[in-house]
Amino acid sequence: MQLLKTDAICQKIYDNIMSYPIEQRQIVHLAAILVGHEAASLRFIEHKRKQALKLGYQFSLVHLDINSTKHDIILTITQLNKNQEITGIILQLPLPNRLHAWEITKHIAPHKDIDCLNPVNMGAFFTGAGRIYPGTAKAIELICQHYDIDIKSKRVLILGDSNLVGKPAAFWCLLNKATITVCNKYTSCLQNVTEESDIIISATGKQNLIPHDWLRSHQVIFDIGIHIQKASVSGDIDCPEVREKVAAITPVPGGVGPLTVAVLMQHLLLFKFEPDTVSP
Known part of the structure; x- marks a missing residue:
C-alpha cells in the first residue's frame, strides 16, 4: 500500500511563493468568512490563517453568528468585494443547513474568488475555458x-x-x-x-x-x-x-x-500579480 502524502508537493508550492519578495507578499490579503462554530470548519480556517501569515500574507477573519441570515453574509461579501486591499475571499463551507451556498457564493466577485465558486469562474472551469481550478x-x-x-x-x-x-x-x-x-x-x-x-x-x-x-x-x-x-x-x-x-x-x-490550502495560497498570488492569467 502506498500512502499518498502531499508534504513534498505543498513545499514546492510554498517555495515558489516564497521566491516572491516579501514586499510583494505583504500586500496579498486573504479575507475569510466563517458562519458558526463547526469543528472541521474552524480547523480549516485556522490552517489557512497560519499558512497565510507564515507566507507573509495578511489575513482577516469575519466570524458571523450561526444565526446570520443570507442577507447578512451577502452584505459582508459585498463589503469585501469593494475593499481594494482584499486580494481574495473565501466563504468557509459547509454553511448551516438552512442556507444554500450557491445563493451566496455567486456574490463573491470573480476576481477575488480563489475557491472558484462564483458562476463565472465555475462556468469557465466546466466548459474547459477556466484558467484556475477549484x-x-x-x-x-x-x-x-x-x-x-x-x-x-x-x-x-x-x-x-x-x-x-x-x-x-x-x-x-x-x-x-x-x-x-x-x-x-x-x-x-x-x-x-x-x-x-x-x-x-x-x-x-x-x-x-x-x-x-x-x-x-x-x-x-x-x-x-x-x-x-x-x-x-x-x-x-x-x-x-x-x-x-x-x-x-x-x-x-x-x-x-493541506494541498488544497497550498493551492489557494498560490491562487492568491496569481490574483494579485498575474490577474490576466486567471481571468476567464
Whole structure:
C-alpha cells in the first residue's frame, strides 16, 4: 500500500511563493468568512490563517453568528468585494443547513474568488475555458502528477456531488478521459459501483460510509473527508483496515486538505500579480 502524502508537493508550492519578495507578499490579503462554530470548519480556517501569515500574507477573519441570515453574509461579501486591499475571499463551507451556498457564493466577485465558486469562474472551469481550478480538483491533479497516477480510461467513483468538491472533481476526471460515476445520498447499489471502481474520491462528510470489505486491492482512494472527535482527526474512508487492503490512499490528515490550502495560497498570488492569467 502506498500512502499518498502531499508534504513534498505543498513545499514546492510554498517555495515558489516564497521566491516572491516579501514586499510583494505583504500586500496579498486573504479575507475569510466563517458562519458558526463547526469543528472541521474552524480547523480549516485556522490552517489557512497560519499558512497565510507564515507566507507573509495578511489575513482577516469575519466570524458571523450561526444565526446570520443570507442577507447578512451577502452584505459582508459585498463589503469585501469593494475593499481594494482584499486580494481574495473565501466563504468557509459547509454553511448551516438552512442556507444554500450557491445563493451566496455567486456574490463573491470573480476576481477575488480563489475557491472558484462564483458562476463565472465555475462556468469557465466546466466548459474547459477556466484558467484556475477549484482547489480540491487541482490538489487531486497535483497528486496524480506527483505519483504518476493515470486516470485515463479508469473507472472513477465520486462520493458526493457538492459544488466545492464533488462536481469539480467529476469534471476534472472527465477532462482527463476517465469514466465516472457520481453518487449522492439517493444512490442505490453503492456496493456494486464501489467494488467495480478503480479510483474512489470521497467527500461525503459521512464517516465509514464504505465498509472496508467493499474495497479491492487495485484501488486508489482520495479521501477528502474530515471528521474531528476530541483530539483525533480522520477521513471518510482512511483507517488501518483500509490501508491494508487498497493499492494507495491519501492520509487524513496530511493528504488532500493541506494541498488544497497550498493551492489557494498560490491562487492568491496569481490574483494579485498575474490577474490576466486567471481571468476567464
